[in-house]
Amino acid sequence: MKRNLYVSAAASVVLLAGGTAVAAAATGADTARTAPASAVARVDVDAGGAAAAALKHFPGVVESLDQDGAIWHVNVIGKDGVTNSELEVSTTGAVTERNKDRDDNAAENARLVGAKITAAAAMKAALAAHPGTVVSVDWDDDDENGAAPHWNIEVKAADGKTSNYDVSATDGKVTVSSDDGDDDGSDNDNN
Incomplete structure (x- = not known):
């Protein structure tokens, strides 16, 4: 329970800072392994x-x-x-x-x-x-x-x-x- 609380708090801080992709990765290793490839943010290289x-x-x-x-x-x-x-x-x-x-x-x-x-x-x-x-x-x-x-x-x-x-x-x-x-x-x- 404590682990989930810490992960949720960390995810909230990251979301407030504008990092939705990082927050999705921070919610837990199991969730990250099952995320679809389309959820990965595209990076445009200049x-x-x-x-x-x-x-x-x-x-x-x-x-x-x-x-x-x-x-x-x-x-x-x-x-x-x-x-x-x-x-x-x-x-x-x-x-x-x-x-x-x-x-x-x-x-x-x-x-x-x-x-x-x-x-x-x-x-x-x-x-x-x-x-x-x-x-x-x-x-x-x-x-x-x-x-x-x-x-x-x-x-x-x-x-x-x-x-x-x-x-x-x-x-x-x-x-x-x-x-x-x-x-x-x-x-x-x-x-």
Whole structure:
């Protein structure tokens, strides 16, 4: 009887704090074992969570990520600059390795591996300057038009408009991407 009282009291405290899923689990081990799978709360992984899950599975640096429905596609280059892995991260954070191979040209990935600003830091910088939700991240070190290595971050704003931002790989400065087809040129707050 005392056990039930303590469990009920703990469940009440958790419910008051807004944790209904935790309270359901706290009501007893027997109840938790018989709960239907549909009772498990769905966790939606954002771009940052997808990058973190991918790096936990395959340590290195994120080269790119984008969302395709409920799946994040993440490409990770190993810290050695030679190995890479194509990973899929589900909305629950489960990681599936789709492809893993070696590229004998480590020099090609040297700037990415040595970049001062990581994909995660670039996402944070872009969202600090332009709030919304990150929908894709791409490393760009082409010397096209003399551009320095940078991250291209696609952000979807609360109004549904999607815009592209470049984040410097050396200092984290955020600018409106010149190849942004959705930008009408009115956003001139180059942070």
